[in-house]
Structures are given as C-alpha cells and as structure tokens.
Amino acid sequence: MNQTTRALTGRQLAALLPEVRGARPAYRHLSKAISALILEGQVALHVRLPSERALAEALRLSRPTVTASYDLLRAGGYARSRQGSGTWTALPEEALPHHVTRVLPAPESTIDLARAAPSLPPRVLEEALGRIAPQLVLHARRTGYHPYGLPGLRAAVADRFTRRGLPTVPEQILITAGAQHALTLVLGLLTAPGDRVLVENPSYPNALEAIRRARLRTVSVPVSEHGWDAGIMEATLRQALPRLAFLMPDFHNPTGLSMPAEVRARVLRAARDTGTWLVIDETTAELALDVPAPAPFAALAVPNAACRVITLGSMSKTHWGGLRIGWLRAPSQVVTELAAQRVASDLGGSVLDQLLANALLDGVEDLLPAHLEQLRVQRAALSGALEEHLPQWSWRLPSGGLSIWVDIGEPIAVALAERSLEYGVRIEGGACFATDPGVLENRLRIPYTMPPAVLREAVGRMAAALAEGLKAPSATRWPPWVV
Numbered sequence: 001m002n003q004t005t006r007a008l009t010g011r012q013l014a015a016l017l018p019e020v021r022g023a024r025p026a027y028r029h030l031s032k033a034i035s036a037l038i039l040e041g042q043v044a045l046h047v048r049l050p051s052e053r054a055l056a057e058a059l060r061l062s063r064p065t066v067t068a069s070y071d072l073l074r075a076g077g078y079a080r081s082r083q084g085s086g087t088w089t090a091l092p093e094e095a096l097p098h099h100v101t102r103v104l105p106a107p108e109s110t111i112d113l114a115r116a117a118p119s120l121p122p123r124v125l126e127e128a129l130g131r132i133a134p135q136l137v138l139h140a141r142r143t144g145y146h147p148y149g150l151p152g153l154r155a156a157v158a159d160r161f162t163r164r165g166l167p168t169v170p171e172q173i174l175i176t177a178g179a180q181h182a183l184t185l186v187l188g189l190l191t192a193p194g195d196r197v198l199v200e201n202p203s204y205p206n207a208l209e210a211i212r213r214a215r216l217r218t219v220s221v222p223v224s225e226h227g228w229d230a231g232i233m234e235a236t237l238r239q240a241l242p243r244l245a246f247l248m249p250d251f252h253n254p255t256g257l258s259m260p261a262e263v264r265a266r267v268l269r270a271a272r273d274t275g276t277w278l279v280i281d282e283t284t285a286e287l288a289l290d291v292p293a294p295a296p297f298a299a300l301a302v303p304n305a306a307c308r309v310i311t312l313g314s315m316s317k318t319h320w321g322g323l324r325i326g327w328l329r330a331p332s333q334v335v336t337e338l339a340a341q342r343v344a345s346d347l348g349g350s351v352l353d354q355l356l357a358n359a360l361l362d363g364v365e366d367l368l369p370a371h372l373e374q375l376r377v378q379r380a381a382l383s384g385a386l387e388e389h390l391p392q393w394s395w396r397l398p399s400g401g402l403s404i405w406v407d408i409g410e411p412i413a414v415a416l417a418e419r420s421l422e423y424g425v426r427i428e429g430g431a432c433f434a435t436d437p438g439v440l441e442n443r444l445r446i447p448y449t450m451p452p453a454v455l456r457e458a459v460g461r462m463a464a465a466l467a468e469g470l471k472a473p474s475a476t477r478w479p480p481w482v483v
Contacts (some may be wrong), residue, residue, distance in 0.1 A: 006219070006239045007086075008047055010054035012232060016042055016224075017059070026061060027068035034069070035078040038089050038439065039411060041201040042222040045436040048088045049079065091438045111458040113427040116253070116402040116447035117321035118375075124367060125320075128359040132352075139351050146348040147339040149175020149327070153358045157313070157327050160361070165295035171332040174339055177349055178326040179283050179314035180206055183246070185338050186310055186328065187214045190277055191243050198236060198245035200228075202433035202440055204253050204281065207246055220435040223255055225396065230263045234270040244277040250285035250294050254433050254445035255405045256398025258294065268301050271308065283314040283326075286368065289376050290399040298329070307331050315357055317402060318368065325349070325357040375402070381452030385459035390466070403447040411441035415470040416462070423461040 016037055023029040037043040049055070052070060056063040070087055073079035077092030148154065154170040161168035176182040191197065193215035199208065201220040211218060219240040221233050237245070247267070249259035259267075271278050280297040288294070298309040314326035330338070342348075360367070382404060383397060395406045408416065413429025420427055430443025448455060 006047055006236065008043065008050055009235075010050040010056075010058035012229075012235070013043070013050055013055060014058035015229070015231075021060060027065045028072065030059075030061070030065065030069040031072035031076070031078075034073060035076060038078055038091065039441065040224075040443075041220075041430075041434050041436065041439045042224045043089055044201060044220045044222070045089050045091060045439075048086045051086070091436070109424050110421075111425045111450070111454060111461070113425060113447055113450075113458055115321070116445070116449055117316055118319070118371065118402070118449050120320035120323070124360070124363075128356055128363075131359050132355040135355050136352060139355070144348075144351050146175075146351070146354070147343050148335070149173070149349060150351065150354045150358065153325075153354045153361075154327075156358055156361045157329075161296060161311075161329055164293070164299075166299040166329075168329060169332075172329050172335060174328050174330070174335045174342075175349055175354060176326045176328060176342070177324045177346065178316060179281060179312040180210065180326070181324075182312045182314075182326050182328040183207055183279065183281075184210050185342055186277075186279055186312075187211065187216070187244075189334070189338055189341055191216055195243040196240050198240065198242040198247075198276070199435055200247060200252070201435040202254055202430065202443075203246070203435060204248065205428075205432050207281070208435060211246070218435050223252060223257060225255075227257050228259050228263050230266040233263070233267055237267075237270040237274045237276060241274050242276050244279055245271060246279045246281065247297075248281045248284075249297055250282055251287055251398060251401030253281075253284060253401065254403055254430075254443075256396075256401045256403065258291075258399065261300065264297060264300050268309075272302075276308070278309045279312065280309060281312045283312065283317045284401045285313075286318055287372065287375065287402060288400040289372055289379065296329075310334070315360065318371070319357075319360055323353060323357060323360075325353055375448065378448040378450065378452055378455060379404070382446060382448040382455045382459070385456040386446075389459050389463035402449050403445050406444045406446055408442055408444055412470055413441045413444055416444070416466060419465040419468070419470050420462050423465045425458050425461045425465075427462070 017033050020026050020029045020033060034043070038045070049070070050058070052063050052066045056066045070079060074081060078090060079087050080090045081087040151170065153175055154173040157173045157175070158168040158170045174182070176185065187210060191214060195216050196219050197211050197216045198219050198221060199211065200223045202223065208218070219236060219242055221236050222229070249264060251258055268278070282296065286293055296311060298311055301309055311329040312326065315323050316326070328338070379397070386393060386395065386406070393406050393408050395404050398404060414431065417427050417429045427444060427446065430440030430445070431438065433445065434440040
C-alpha cells in the first residue's frame, strides 16, 4: 500500500546526508548516500526529492553534480521522475520482501528469536493463582461479562498511571486482550478506510499489519540511529494531516531508542495544531535498564491536547506474553465508545486472566527489579556473544526494552534469516519492521529475552550460518508474526 506522496526540502535531505564535498566523484558518493538512506528507511518511498537547485544550494555543490546524482538514482531504480511532477524515491524492482517467520510453532530444537517477550517464573505464577482462587469462585456465581474490564483491575492500572506522573481515574481505562487488541479497537473507532496514519519507520510489524487491514494509508517518519527528527515529524504532520499517529517513544521496538522530551513536546504541539490523534504504545516503558523509567507521554500534554492522546499498555513485555491482558487510557467518553464497540467482538475479557493480572500488578514492585536485573544479564550475554562471534556487525546497546537492533553491514538479512532457520534459529530481518517493502535489509532485531547460554548458542549458530555462505532467499513469502 503506497503512502501519500510528500516532499523533502533541500535542507531536510542535507541534514540526513554525510559530507560529500571533496569526495571523488562527488555525484557517485551523493547517489550512493541517498540510496542508502532509502534502503535504511530513513527516507521513505514515494517521497518527492528536493529540486536539483535546492539540494545543490543546501549541500554547497554544483547543480550538475546533483543532476548527475539524480540520473544515477533513476538508473539504479531508486528514483522515478515525471515531467512536471519532480523526482520521488523508489526501489529497484528486484528489491522484494520475504519473511521467514512461520505462524506454525517451530521445532523444539529451534531457538525462536522472532518474538521479544519474557517468560514468567513458575513460582510467581503459582503464588498468584493461589491468591485469586477465592475471588474466582465468587465471580463464577455471576455472568462474567465485563466489557470495560474488572473494576479492580481498571483501578490498579489507573493507579499505576497516577504514580508514574499522569493522574488517571478508572473511568479512563479500558482493559483489553493485549495492546494489539487495544490498537485494533482504536482504529475501528477513530478511522475510516482511506484515512492517513502516521507511523514510524521501522515500527512494530503487527501494528503495521492492523493498519493495513483497516485499509488505511500509512505516512512514515524515520527513526534513525540518532532517533526522531522533530522537524521532519512536524513537517509530515502539516503536509499529510493524518487522522492518527501511532508512536512508540519509550524503548522503541525494534531500535530500543527513547524519544527526548523536547521532541515529545514538539510532536504534541504539532498534533494539536493538525487535529491528529496520538496513539502512544507504552508496552516497554517500564523496562528501563540504565535510565529512570519515563513518565507517560501524555503527562507532557496541555489539557486541551491531552484529550486526543490514547495510551496503550500491556503485560506481555513486563510479565508474560501468554497473559493476554492489555489496556488503553483515553478520555472517559472515548472509553465508553470503545467498550460499546468491543462488545460486537468478544463481550469482555477473561475474568481469570484479569484476576491473575491484578494479582501480578499488586506485586510488581517486588517482581520488576529482579526481572530488570535478569534482562541486564541477558543483554550483556547477547552483546558479548556478538562481539565474540560477529565483531564485524555494529549495534548500540539499548538503555531499555527487550532487543538489540543490529546493523549487519550489507543487505543480506533475508538470506541470513532463511539460512539461520536451517541452523535452528528463527529470526526476522529488518524488512519485517519496515513500512515500505525491500528496505532495512541490513538490519536484524535480536531479543535478549532468553537465558544467556541460549543466546550464546543462537549467536554461534548464526555465525556458522553466515560462514557457510548464503543462498538466494526463498521465493516463499510468509506472513509476519513478530512480538
């Protein structure tokens, strides 16, 4: 699905490019740098490039140099031009997406790195189940339908928002079957087919798929190794006027980056001016490993802007993916409308799961520190294994979240992922997280949610797969299932 065509100014593109003056020949270096930005997802597809004159002025190069560079981009398939319409970004025809993740379970011997979700210690689960047994007996005497969620769990989630710096009452909380369910409900209420939705590139694949299935048009903004560009985000909001923006500002999945406070403030102001709903995914916000846990994004909003911010949360990343409990925080009127909408699909969530979630949240202050320390140990094990077996790869150690976003140096992620599957490791290449097909082929997301020994074994297997040599990617395409 193509996103809406929009334009980059000469200054905006120049800010993304490395220094090319002095390089010989400069036009080839410029063409290579622009195509790299497209492949890495920092410049989206179907974006109009600045005019040759504008880019030449911004880079302080001659216009013939830029003209020759654009000619090379067109010849390589990275740009298209039409008289009177300018030049816009594209990809060569052979750059097609592939997926190796199967919806079917992997064999027992396969190390599954396609899912970034923790396990739950058995003793914690046993203790929580013991505590809720009497409550479950009482609930079993009633109908069990709670479209808004159990009152006790709504109050517990509201209290957590308040303690994190965002005063919240239970009427602002809707309990859902995970954050993905919450997003689907929001899309169904606030958007109609053909509406524009701003997303980050890269982004969470299942969220992108939900947006596509709702027949919405994505407009992407890049999240580079340096994070979010506030100017590009503001310009995109003004140009595209999206109905909704889906953002992951805290330990972003997959990059692990966090959005600075000043960028958050500018996004809030721009969204207020354009009337855009902000849907903020905070499922990893509490997984702060080296920095203090951030306050909720909506806490920065002024009152008249806060009413258009919806926050999504889940227990999948902090506790266990098998506990299908999530929530959203929104104005109470919106919560009421969403609860009425969800009745058409599931009438309400599982009472047992919600009682268990409430019990786990009640003890989260005791559970979370140990969980974070375990993640630090596993992150160190993964980083050490990468340094030992694959030192040619590069990455930045994230300060939180569940995974490392690795640059493997060349666009072979699909081939490596398919080869690694033969060695007993299931992993997804960066293209799975891209908003446009065929980009981010130089990236892998590697979660550190498994024991250190398993992570070291997985990296060793991937190194062996790489050393053995890569075959051409399979023509079979599989739907993504990445968490």
